[in-house]
């Protein structure tokens with residue numbers, strides 16, 4: 491039996507890596523004042539078509555249940571968050587700082603970094619329209635990426651403003667805004683000559699528009715200002731967060747339909763992988779679904795690209811290194827169990843031998859699990875009140891008195 495395309499099998503080693511991501515995501519969020527929530531994996535398909543239209547069904551795991559209801563597996567948690575706010579939002583003190591790590595399903599062509607089933611960390615601030623909510627969200631994104639030991643040299647968060655793009659569309663008299671959005675979205679992936687050719691078809695003023703794309707951030711701010719475009723919100727983000735991890739990039743527009751102004755995506759500096767995370771401000775989603783007028787900002791960060799990048803840079807930790815193994819020689823399981831429990835109380839994670847294998851086989855087993863410390867309990871040693879502690883990396887052994895603590 492083969493597993494379904496675009497899904498992954500998580501054996502214990504793979505799941506340890508996932509748990510590592512989950513714990514960094516969770517710890518950093520809580521440290522920064524965010525609270526965790528969850529939502530159902532299955533939803534009424536209308537929640538996803540409400541904003542994006544019927545076409546979105548092509549990208550959903552969508553089906554009819556036995557009661558003839560149109561349902562789907564969730565493809566993102568943002569519409570669910572909006573549904574919560576429509577139902578419970580009024581009674582909650584704002585701003586809400588919420589995070590979640592949903593398992594998501596998208597009916598898309600599986601490729602590097604894009605799967606049909608994946609986990610996606612989400613952090614959102616709801617009910618505060620000041621730019622500081624957006625800065626807080628981007629700051630969290632930076633902190634999280636850095637907590638995985640990636641540095642400002644390994645990634646960049648590219649920030650843009652949809653409002654600025656809309657002003658550009660107006661000022662440069664772009665004849666087909668949707669085509670312009672799509673062209674910007676693929677700018678990175680296509681040859682610059684192809685980009686120019688397609689741009690020429692969209693505006694007569696393509697030469698001066700093309701110049702904008704080549705400008706450095708401060709000159710670009712100045713040029714946009716000269717054209718009467720308000721850049722203050724975007725400028726504030728750079729003033730506070732600096733440019734170690736941030737870049738102003740006019741080509742970031744984001745595919746999703748609900749973003750209203752600031753949008754951002756993070757990429758590895760080598761541009762080898764797809765986006766690591768994406769998000770932005772979405773001020774109308776809650777209202778459009780029938781709720782209050784609640785400004786919101788947030789991002790989603792998938793597990794797939796992150797894992798690929800961390801394993802390429804050898805930044806995934808050795809998961810069992812700090813665990814120990816308790817080997818036994820002869821019939822001493824009862825005493826070994828006591829020693830195991832004693833060590834657990836001391837804070838050691840320990841795996842006690844339950845097999846009848848000889849000592850060297852037990853040590854090989856511990857090594858195969860990446861464990862670096864073995865405690866050896868034998869009938870002879872127990873009579874002397876001794877337990878042996880062996881460091882599997884250096885090979886050094888130490889005798890410890892079992893009645894004096896280990």
Ligand code: HAM
Pocket residue numbers: 566567568596598603604605606607608610612613614746765766767768769770787788789790791792793794795
């Ligand atoms: P998104 O751009 O669709 O945004 O996804 C965000 C991130 O999820 C991507 O940058 C990528 O890391 C990951 N991702 C997306 N699709 C896949 C896939 N098929 N396989 C693996 N990873 C994937 C959203 O989902 C928004 N709801 C994020 C958001 C939250 N905006 C505001 N709040």
